[in-house]
Amino acid sequence: xxxxxxxxxxxxxxxxxxxxxxxxxxxxxxxxxxxxxxxxxxxxxxxxxxxxxxxxxxxxxxxxxxxxxxxxxxxxxxxxxxxxxxxxxxxxxxxxxxxxxxxxxxxxxx
Amino acid sequence: xxxxxxxxxxxxxxxxxxxxxxxxxxxxxxxxxxxxxxxxxxxxxxxxxxxxxxxxxxxxxxxxxxxxxxxxxxxxxxxxxxxxxxxxxxxxxxxxxxxxxxxxxxxxxxx
Numbered sequence: 001x002x003x004x005x006x007x008x009x010x011x012x013x014x015x016x017x018x019x020x021x022x023x024x025x026x027x028x029x030x031x032x033x034x035x036x037x038x039x040x041x042x043x044x045x046x047x048x049x050x051x052x053x054x055x056x057x058x059x060x061x062x063x064x065x066x067x068x069x070x071x072x073x074x075x076x077x078x079x080x081x082x083x084x085x086x087x088x089x090x091x092x093x094x095x096x097x098x099x100x101x102x103x104x105x106x107x108x109x110x
Numbered sequence: 111x112x113x114x115x116x117x118x119x120x121x122x123x124x125x126x127x128x129x130x131x132x133x134x135x136x137x138x139x140x141x142x143x144x145x146x147x148x149x150x151x152x153x154x155x156x157x158x159x160x161x162x163x164x165x166x167x168x169x170x171x172x173x174x175x176x177x178x179x180x181x182x183x184x185x186x187x188x189x190x191x192x193x194x195x196x197x198x199x200x201x202x203x204x205x206x207x208x209x210x211x212x213x214x215x216x217x218x219x220x221x
Binding site: 002004033035040041042043044045048086088090096097098100101102103 | 141143145147150151152153154155158168198200202209210211212213214215217
């Protein structure tokens, strides 16, 4: 069993829809990261969470430490949101490597 | 602006050749990492380094080598011993405190 599980694996939406991507993990963590990877391959860090909720523009990330679960929401989705969204966790020590989920491929059509 | 520079963006290797992927950061981060990504799989750790002149194997280190002679640089060599090197390679760095910065990646293809 992977230490970081994401669902769904693939997601197709119409422009304007509300999107939710889920992440569950089985290890003790210090922080959870949501990352975005575009077709060119480069990765951008969207959020780093250790508790509660963060919002940036149309993106919202939440985490429930007790349930070991996080969600990434996209409100009013747009074709430019089409990308792979990756959940990753960092263990309870600074400077340690991340453990990655396999990613969710999102395709938003107009 | 600070960041991580990976080069080249695309790299082609003949069978039996060693190739070196460059990763440079000007963020003054102590830790640096190399990950490999294959289609349908999550990123997997190859090597990481938390200080200069020290590095540790990750989950899939066989067929790879690294060096950390300077804080800013963490090159990865894909040796001929790596039997399936075609993949996307990503470099990252982090400070002593939490937070990560990622490079733009190198796509390596064996021809």
